[in-house]
Amino acid sequence: MILLELFCTFFTIGLFTFGGGYAMLPLIQEKVVANGWMGMEELTNFVAISESTPGPFAINISTYVGAETAGVLGALCATLGVVTPSFIIILIVAKIYVRFKSSKAVNGAMFGLRAAVVGLMAAALWGMLQTVFFHSVPVAWESVLRPEFLCSAVIFAAAVTAALKKVSPIIIIVCSAAAGVACGYLFGL
Amino acid sequence: MTLRERLRQCLRLFLIFLKIGAFTFGGGYAMIPLIEYETAEKRDLVEKDEISDIVAIAESTPGPIAINSATFVGYRAAGVLGSAAATVGVVLPSFAIILVIAFFLRRLMEYKLVQYAFFGIRAGVLALIVKAVVNFWKRADHRVFGWCVMVGAFLWSALTDWSVIGLLALCGAAGFVYCAVQRKRGKLP
Numbered sequence: 278m279i280l281l282e283l284f285c286t287f288f289t290i291g292l293f294t295f296g297g298g299y300a301m302l303p304l305i306q307e308k309v310v311a312n313g314w315m316g317m318e319e320l321t322n323f324v325a326i327s328e329s330t331p332g333p334f335a336i337n338i339s340t341y342v343g344a345e346t347a348g349v350l351g352a353l354c355a356t357l358g359v360v361t362p363s364f365i366i367i368l369i370v371a372k373i374y375v376r377f378k379s380s381k382a383v384n385g386a387m388f389g390l391r392a393a394v395v396g397l398m399a400a401a402l403w404g405m406l407q408t409v410f411f412h413s414v415p416v417a418w419e420s421v422l423r424p425e426f427l428c429s430a431v432i433f434a435a436a437v438t439a440a441l442k443k444v445s446p447i448i449i450i451v452c453s454a455a456a457g458v459a460c461g462y463l464f465g466l
Numbered sequence: 467m468t469l470r471e472r473l474r475q476c477l478r479l480f481l482i483f484l485k486i487g488a489f490t491f492g493g494g495y496a497m498i499p500l501i502e503y504e505t506a507e508k509r510d511l512v513e514k515d516e517i518s519d520i521v522a523i524a525e526s527t528p529g530p531i532a533i534n535s536a537t538f539v540g541y542r543a544a545g546v547l548g549s550a551a552a553t554v555g556v557v558l559p560s561f562a563i564i565l566v567i568a569f570f571l572r573r574l575m576e577y578k579l580v581q582y583a584f585f586g587i588r589a590g591v592l593a594l595i596v597k598a599v600v601n602f603w604k605r606a607d608h609r610v611f612g613w614c615v616m617v618g619a620f621l622w623s624a625l626t627d628w629s630v631i632g633l634l635a636l637c638g639a640a641g642f643v644y645c646a647v648q649r650k651r652g653k654l655p
Contacts, residue, residue, distance in 0.1 A: 289631070291528065293630070294528055295525075296525060300602070301530075307630050321591060321592070322587065324591045324595065325588070325590075328491070329491070330567065331487065331490055331563065332488075332532075332560025332561075332563065332564075333490075333531070333532035333533070334530070336561060336564075337560050344565055344569075352561065360529075360533050363529025364550075367529075367549070368537065368541060371537075371538055371541040371549075381645065381646070382642060385642035385645035386639070388607060388645050389637040389639070389641020390634060390641060392606040392607055393615050393634060393637035394606075394619075395619070396616040396617060396623065397619050398598065400619070400623035400624040401623070405592055409588045409589055409592060429589040432589040436589065436594075440593040446594050449591075449594065450591060453590025454587050454590075455586070457583050457587060457588075458582045458583050461581070
């Protein structure tokens with residue numbers, strides 16, 4: 278039953294995402310890409326779409342994967358799945374929140390989790406870099422001299438510089454799109 | 467509060483969060499100032515210092531920050547019904563927009579121009595993930611413990627296909643033990 282499977286998968290993802298947004302990427306790669314519901318390239322495309330539409334990444338990605346896999350009902354089930362765990366947990370926390378805030382167990386666990394999420398996100402990024410630059414995992418180093426690789430590398434380097442200088446994501450996406458079109462027609466990719 | 471008042475409060479919450487969901491790009495943290503303005507400054511649905519608690523709570527519970535904060539504010543303002551109204555409100559705009567996009571995206575991707583644009587976008591958008599990793603890194607521990615967890619999590623996820631959730635459980639437990647030991651040695655309050 279695909280609808281139940283969507284709900285359960287996104288329920289798990291919602292339950293184990295600490296920090297929101299892109300902290301979700303490692304789990305999306307493990308559960309959604311591995312399931313064949315979405316390709317790694319499609320996932321990268323979608324990050325851009327999510328950045329250029331309003332709303333949180335978590336909702337955007339679950340709606341999209343649900344819709345692509347099982348239509349409107351699929352989108353509904355996936356989105357409900359991702360929302361339900363936080364909804365329940367926050368309702369509980371809102372009741373006991375003075376005790377929760379000063380809980381040594383929670384603070385200790387979060388101390389470890391914050392560091393773990395950095396490593397996990399870096400690994401997710403590493404996987405996406407491999408697909409975007411080499412179109413293959415494991416890396417095929419001989420493709421380094423192809424124009425596709427060089428164009429991607431230049432766009433990526435420029436975008437990282439811009440992002441760290443706090444240029445708005447929308448501007449970065451629009452400029453990368455223009456650069457991609459220019460490279461595409463120039464080199465006949 | 468009478469039932470009628472409570473329902474009116476819920477409708478108000480729904481509309482406020484509908485607006486917030488429709489107008490924040492980048493999700494999560496981008497939403498906090500807007501929530502503060504709409505619920506604490508313009509109207510007094512919640513206290514101002516409760517808003518800063520929202521960030522702390524959203525960070526130490528799983529799930530997307532947008533959902534966590536909508537549920538929390540909704541609960542504080544009008545109980546469980548209020549949290550449901552606020553959460554549905556914040557989810558609805560992205561849900562609708564992404565459904566429409568999912569419908570058109572396949573057809574758009576058939577055009578060469580769009581393919582080239584996404585070729586550029588895929589490289590550029592990775593920069594936004596780099597930035598997210600840097601931001602998460604800034605908030606994590608930078609001592610030996612933190613670096614061990616970060617590198618360990620990266621290797622675990624990049625080199626093996628062991629479960630991400632297993633790793634999170636392990637790191638949460640490690641953080642808890644580490645903090646307990648440090649507290650005993652008098653290095654943590």
